[in-house]
Each structure stands twice: as structure tokens, then as C-alpha cells.
Amino acid sequence: xxxxxxxxxxxxxxxxxxxxxxxxxxxxxxxxxxxxxxxxxxxxxxxxxxxxxxxxxxxxxxxxxxxxxxxxxxxxxxxxxxxxxxxxxxxxxxxxxxxxxxxxxxxxxxxxxxxxxxxxxxxxxxxxxxxxxxxxxxxxxxxxxxxxxxxxxxxxxxxxxxxxxxxxxxxxxxxxxxxxxxxxxxxxxxxxxxxxxxxxxxxxxxxxxxxxxxxxxxxxxxxxxxxxxxxxxxxxxxxxxxxxxxxxxxxxxxxxxxxxxxxxxxxxxxxxxxxxxxxxxxxxxxxxxxxxxxxxxxxxxxxxxxxxxxxxx
Amino acid sequence: xxxxxxxxxxxxxxxxxxxxxxxxxxxxxxxxxxxxxxxxxxxxxxxxxxxxxxxxxxxxxxxxxxxxxxxxxxxxxxxxxxxxxxxxxxxxxxxxxxxxxxxxxxxxxxxxxxxxxxxxxxxxxxxxxxxxxxxxxxxxxxxxxxxxxxxxxxxxxxxxxxxxxxxxxxxxxxxxxxxxxxxxxxxxxxxxxxxxxxxxxxxxxxxxxxxxxxxxxxxxxxxxxxxxxxxxxxxxxxxxxxxxxxxxxxxxxxxxxxxxxxxxxxxxxxxxxxxxxxxxxxxxxxxxxxxxxxxxxxxxxxxxxxx
Numbered sequence: 001x002x003x004x005x006x007x008x009x010x011x012x013x014x015x016x017x018x019x020x021x022x023x024x025x026x027x028x029x030x031x032x033x034x035x036x037x038x039x040x041x042x043x044x045x046x047x048x049x050x051x052x053x054x055x056x057x058x059x060x061x062x063x064x065x066x067x068x069x070x071x072x073x074x075x076x077x078x079x080x081x082x083x084x085x086x087x088x089x090x091x092x093x094x095x096x097x098x099x100x101x102x103x104x105x106x107x108x109x110x111x112x113x114x115x116x117x118x119x120x121x122x123x124x125x126x127x128x129x130x131x132x133x134x135x136x137x138x139x140x141x142x143x144x145x146x147x148x149x150x151x152x153x154x155x156x157x158x159x160x161x162x163x164x165x166x167x168x169x170x171x172x173x174x175x176x177x178x179x180x181x182x183x184x185x186x187x188x189x190x191x192x193x194x195x196x197x198x199x200x201x202x203x204x205x206x207x208x209x210x211x212x213x214x215x216x217x218x219x220x221x222x223x224x225x226x227x228x229x230x231x232x233x234x235x236x237x238x239x240x241x242x243x244x245x246x247x248x249x250x251x252x253x254x255x256x257x258x259x260x261x262x263x264x265x266x267x268x269x270x271x272x273x274x275x276x277x278x279x280x281x282x283x284x285x286x287x288x289x290x291x292x293x294x295x296x297x298x299x300x301x302x303x304x305x306x307x308x309x310x311x312x313x
Numbered sequence: 314x315x316x317x318x319x320x321x322x323x324x325x326x327x328x329x330x331x332x333x334x335x336x337x338x339x340x341x342x343x344x345x346x347x348x349x350x351x352x353x354x355x356x357x358x359x360x361x362x363x364x365x366x367x368x369x370x371x372x373x374x375x376x377x378x379x380x381x382x383x384x385x386x387x388x389x390x391x392x393x394x395x396x397x398x399x400x401x402x403x404x405x406x407x408x409x410x411x412x413x414x415x416x417x418x419x420x421x422x423x424x425x426x427x428x429x430x431x432x433x434x435x436x437x438x439x440x441x442x443x444x445x446x447x448x449x450x451x452x453x454x455x456x457x458x459x460x461x462x463x464x465x466x467x468x469x470x471x472x473x474x475x476x477x478x479x480x481x482x483x484x485x486x487x488x489x490x491x492x493x494x495x496x497x498x499x500x501x502x503x504x505x506x507x508x509x510x511x512x513x514x515x516x517x518x519x520x521x522x523x524x525x526x527x528x529x530x531x532x533x534x535x536x537x538x539x540x541x542x543x544x545x546x547x548x549x550x551x552x553x554x555x556x557x558x559x560x561x562x563x564x565x566x567x568x569x570x571x572x573x574x575x576x577x578x579x580x581x582x583x584x585x586x587x588x589x590x591x592x593x594x595x596x597x598x599x600x601x602x603x604x605x606x607x608x609x610x611x612x613x614x615x616x617x618x619x620x
Contacts, residue, residue: 158594165339286462293454
């Protein structure tokens, strides 16, 4: 992979952070500066040309979500029946929907829904997944068996059908959509945490820590967790678009986020029956979902190159 | 080998039982029943009659055992939402459409993915490679309904080449199949590229070249044959998704397939249909995983079962 931009290519590419005996003090100093773990990861992240593009898209989305009240020219939920079904114009940048709400404002506020679902679903997934993964990987035995059978059972179930039934039982809306997504969202993180633990547990540094009398809890917190975080961060980044996709899908089917709260998936779903005439109602939310997914996945792929030791060339 | 298959089939039975129990419990947790007043105004007696004829007056555990017993004989009862039709008749009618869509999609996705992957690998790091990688990533990442919407806007609204939906002949097949195939094709393309690049550096490939084999033969007989296993691992699990119908594709393109019944059956409390759909989905998924593993054994002599 070639480094991007005009910056001179860093010379160190073999073993990060390792200065060989016999190299000059000057060279050691440079190696240390260039290959601190964070610096090394950042260099690898930039070397992947699409990663930074993803980062920019994600940052723009975050700005859109935070600044929604400043950016949106109209309230997202105020109907204006005299101005219904308008095509994009100077007054309404993206036109208006069937009851005259400004579509641009709804698109802007939709960023909040997507990001809120994506981030909070991953926060839940992280907590549940790491705790159960740690329990299974560190304790082993019966705990491991029970957790892994739970994982198998949840995973074998047809997920869409499960979400539909759950939302019919609980009713639609933000919290319940979040719950329906989180119920299965923790599984990849749990599996990954456990698998990473099993791989790292037998490493020499862990044996060394045990030999000098570290408790099991200290081994987990100080030695194991920092060493398995890289792949988990990558999985989390890739889990965000999955949660966003799930929300968009459920809202598309009309069982996700309830109007008037705007959700891009819901907008696409509502636009299908009128797509022949009112193209703007379909195009803008579809493009926003696509951009969001692309942004997070490209950023995640870049992070994988930067953080995942297995993918280092 | 026979023992292994038997064990796996036993596991499959376990999964099906678990899925049926969870579905049954969840579906009866949903408030309301199939014959509530707001859906159809009936006299008390008429309602009681209907409930009795469908066995809905019995305790839940009896209802479950009754369903399970009948399911073992492949009888799944009558669908409530389509009166006069058994669940089996209804499913075979609508599943045919979903299977056509799925088969067409596979027929497009597999050659497309393999082709793109091979092209990208043999022009490694060129603009063509970058283009294929970006296309594959977009295919994997973009939800089918987003691709579907964009296709309609382009080919129906703007160019007026294709109808917006329906399922009546090749012209209506084009867009749903493309929208559906891009994801699997992208996944296959990415893995094919990686596998072909790895394989191309192997000693046996160098030997094959050294003895004067043509490039095409090297690719087919040596590189691709060895790439088949990792590609299969990835492609296998994609098949069940394609065969059980996509509710999103079918909604956008107004295709009368199985997909939409996953939603309508839950809405209408069509208990026999919900149960059968859950079992069907779990069965297709499990069978796909099992056959992937078996094909493995067949094509790779290095894989031996631990006895």
C-alpha cells in the first residue's frame, strides 16, 4: 500500500517500536517518534486512501446531526398543506413531502436518528459483548459453555422475523428499535472478545504477569484488555453501520421509528409508492443512507489496516 | 462420514425445536389474536366456532404439541390470511417466485464476483483494481433498497428503459436481480481477489508456468481450484439469504414473493404461517451451512474428519 499525500514516506515499516542495537542515537530517536503505537497506527490509517475519506464523511454527518437546529431552515415536523408535494426549489432545497414538510430539514434531522441509533446500539453491544466475552474467555468451563450456547441460539434465529415480532410485541419507536437491534448486536463483539482472549491467554507476557503474582482481575484489565482492544474497536466501527442499516430497514418496513420523527429508512419506505412522480422523496434519503454506510465502512476498513495486527503486511 | 452427517442432522433437529419453541412463545406474547373484533365483527358463537375449528381454544402447550406433531408429517395447517389455502399451498405458490429471483441472482452474482475478482487480481494496484475494489465495497455496503431506489430512478424515471416493478418476464427481472446481486457479487469479488493474489505466488503455480502451461490454464487448473475453498466458505452462507426472498427487494419492485409474508403474517397473527416461515428460514440456513461443510470435504483432500 502506498502512503498518501505529499508527506515523505516514513522509513520504519518493519517492527514498530523496536530499535535494533547498533543504530545511531539519532536514528533511534526518529524511530521512537515515528513509531509510537498511536503514530504508527495513524500513519497506516492515512496510507489507506479510502479510510480518511470515510472519516471525513463521518465527521460531516456528526456535524450535521449536532448542528441540525442551525442548519435546518424549517422545523422537521411542521406541515404546510398549501405547499405539499413540491419539487426542489430555492425555498425548499429538497422540495416538500406529502403534507408540506420541508424535506431538507427532515433529511438534516434524520442524521440525528441514524447516529443516535448507531452509536447507542454499539454502546450496548460493547458493554454486553465485552462483559460476556470476558466471562466466557477468562472463566472457561461451565460459564463459557452457557454463554456460547446462548450465542448460538440467538444467532440461529431468523433475525428479521425476530425483530418484527419483538417490535409487534413492544410497539415501534426509538427505544424499542434500539432494543431489537441490541438484542443480537452484542454477539459479534462477544465472540470476538472470547476468541481474542483465548489467543492471548497463553502468550508469554500473560504467563509472566501471573508468575509475578498478578491476580486474575489484574491480568484481565491491565494486560489482556489493552492487547485485544484493536480488533474490538474495528468491529465496533463496522457495527455502527450495521445498526444504522437495521434501523433504516425496520423503518422502511414501517415498524421502526414513528413519524413525525424523521428517519431516512422511513422516508425511503414512504417514497416507494410515489417514486414514479416525486423522485426527490426517494433520491435524497437513499443517497444519505448510502453515504452514511460507505463513510463508516471505509473508516472501519482503514482502522482495520491501522489497528488489527493480523492485517499488517 | 455417515456418522458425521448423522450428528449434524441431529444438531439441525435441535435448532429447529429451539426455533419453533421461541417463535411460538414470542408469537403468543403479541397482544391480540387472529379473530379479534376490530379485524372482523363476529358474534360470540361464530368466533368460538372458528377458534375451535383451528384449535385455538385449547391450552397453549397443547396447541404447540399439535403443531409440532403435524409438522413432523409436513402438515402445517391452514393459513388464516389466505382462507381455503393450506400453508403448504400458499408457501409453494409464493416461494416459487422468490426462488426464481434467488436463482437468477445467484446465476448473476457468482460469475460476476469471480470475474471481477480475477480481473482485479491480475491487474493488481492498477486503476482497474481500485475501481473493482470500490465497486465491490459499494455493493457490500449499500442496502438493497437503496440500490433498488437508485436503479428505478435511473432506468425507469430518467431513461424510461425498464418498468418500475412487477414480475412478468425478463424486462421486470433486470433491476431486482441487479440490486439483489451486487452485495453477494461484491463479497465474492473481494475474496476471490485476495485468494487469487495469494495463490499466484505459490510454488506450484511457478512450477506450472515453468513447464510452459498457458496463463489461462494456470489460472483455471491451479490458482482457482485452490481458491475454491475459501471462496466457498464465504459464498455458502449467502445462499440461504438469497433463497428465502428479500422483503426489501420484493417491496420496492412489487414482486409477489415470500418476503412480504414475514411481515403480514405477524400483523395478521397468522400463527401457522409464522411458525412455518420461522422453521423454513432456520432449515434453509442450517442446510446451507451443512452442505458448505460437505462440499468442503469433497473438494479438499487435505480436510479429514477428526474421528
